[in-house]
Amino acid sequence: MLTPAEAEERILAAMPPAAAEDCPLAEAQGRVLRSGLRADRDLPPFDRATMDGYALRTSALAAGGRSFRIEAVQPAGQPARALGSAADACIEIMTGAPLPAGADAVVPYEETEREGEVMTVAPGLALAPGNAIHRRGSDHRAGEIVVPAGIRLSGREIAVAAACGCPTVVVSRLPAIAVVASGDELVEVTAPVADHQIRRSNDYALRAALVLAGYPRVERFHSRDEPAALADLLRRVLAEFDVVLLTGGVSRGRFDLIPAELERQGVRKILHGVAQRPGKPLWFGVGDRRQPVFALPGNPVSAYLCLHRYVLPALAASAGLTPGPRPRVPLAERFVFRPKLARFLPVRLRAGPGGGQEAVPVPGNTSGDFAGLVGTDGFVELPAGTDEFPAGWLAPFWPWS
């Protein structure tokens, strides 16, 4: 059986790259940038005052000048003025304004006193050229890449795009994702429920986690364990969606029809079964339009873990997101796990004795329901081949979305 890392590698290799599209800046938060952002001019575009005060020549200060004549005001949003040639000339200047020609520093209000049109600096004040000035081009030169492709856009990168004059950015298209819950025992939350039935919750959980992870185009479906209805529904979602997630129906019971029906409909199996608990029956294949199909176990916790361990990284790879290193968190206490399988262990993060974060195992029932995951922050992966993991062991950590 494949290890989780091997399964992940096969899945990532099979993921088709998402198409790119233009997106208006005001809708771009959370989208993955596909084309790096270049500065269209120097950043900052001019020598800019970073404090309110007076623009002057530091040479005049160095020569012992203490009193300066205030010649003018330099507000933000107006072209740079020019400082008079007299050594004691200064111009009052506002934060964000361009430095007047001839001046080389700004002395902030706090270091000055003013009487009428004469400003006096504090006794003993020395000022280096460039004081309280954000120099033209000191962040970036025109033409340089300021934001590389392959990142998820947040406030700061969107602000850079705005500063660089990009009203739209090139991002990965959002996949349309179908989530199909299967099982005769499932009823919708609004319907009456009999003693032997349970309400649909997997599809709600997967959809919400996908939306929170930045994939809002998710539709939920339900299939009964009836071959013709299942075949129809699979045909429809394979035709209409970019990614298909199924839950339930992938283990070996008599009513588990999904893998066979998928292969009948031209979905090529890439893997079935991973040496992990929970989530062993995981199935993954690729449809005839290269659309990825994940058949997750029906067990709620398994499906949710597999979504975070495999589906979200696969979607990120498809979007062109540059993967970062997986964070590691020390276990807060010893954990023993004997089966020859990797263990996905839900954890709660807390401040450890040294103050850094540590992971408290919340093993619950591996076949349990979502109630057991409330209050957890994610899960760690404990590899097969070791029975006992001591407190302090650094475990790779997957946060919940």
Place this chain on the structure above:
Amino acid sequence: MLTPAEAEERILAAMPPAAAEDCPLAEAQGRVLRSGLRADRDLPPFDRATMDGYALRTSALAAGGRSFRIEAVQPAGQPARALGSAADACIEIMTGAPLPAGADAVVPYEETEREGEVMTVAPGLALAPGNAIHRRGSDHRAGEIVVPAGIRLSGREIAVAAACGCPTVVVSRLPAIAVVASGDELVEVTAPVADHQIRRSNDYALRAALVLAGYPRVERFHSRDEPAALADLLRRVLAEFDVVLLTGGVSRGRFDLIPAELERQGVRKILHGVAQRPGKPLWFGVGDRRQPVFALPGNPVSAYLCLHRYVLPALAASAGLTPGPRPRVPLAERFVFRPKLARFLPVRLRAGPGGGQEAVPVPGNTSGDFAGLVGTDGFVELPAGTDEFPAGWLAPFWPWS
């Protein structure tokens, strides 16, 4: 001057609690739950098979029985059958199905062989009562609170709500937030830009960060440094929005009109100035409808840091989110900061020598632009009163939204 902690305390004390409203489950991800979710029946609602296999009596196995007659099939979604009274009776059972009356365990397929209607268990197999069964009520009893109020809803809690039969949940109303960028030097990204002008980016950054943090109702405005226009715009946003964020115009330059105009319009000042760099001129007040008004510095990095340090925690408190402990991350290298102010230091997280995360300072230009924040993950707060912070010092960490 106030410390950051004192400023935060005053802000939190002044925040009005958000109203509560019903929200359909399919739109509830990211919303803050205001009323705890109760189990409407036991969870799980019946003794449920967690594997495919055969339901039987463990007493029969303990007495040496190895072969069992398969009486029937118990699929998921059908009422529980009853096991015949013969010791060698068993019922084939599917994952998710209710345990037949009389049976007390499930033996998985893997441990059995089958010939016709006779199943034989593996030699030496011992089985405890409850094997491969998720017991009725073992997660929660009917009537118990399963998800407490005060948390942000993600996939797992929404799934619990679905399982408990809640098609809607009670959540905090999302505030309508106005973001007003002020300054004559600012032009919109789509407009031509002169050498001495800069493009609006603060309002894009703040809006995107707010949306990503779960507050999608954000509108951007621009005000020139002109008293009548500013007064009109402030009147409008104070009337129409629940929260007002302003950037620029709060330091002491001649054109910094905002604090005076806010007070003229009945916004009561709670604080002006915090002993921090950057962000010292921060202003906060409360309007006559209790609406919070944050006047952030115009400097992009300052505004963005103050959003994360004060505004997002204040919105979370208003929504009723139970605050967790602030994570702490060790500094990857020594950092020296002499002024008697708290320092907000942007950092990049990376795996440290022990494998846990550490924070690499990215000091940049404290008056810098957003370009300097690209590639950072958040910021740490270094308190005033210490000049030198050694490598390994555990710093409170605020992630970017």
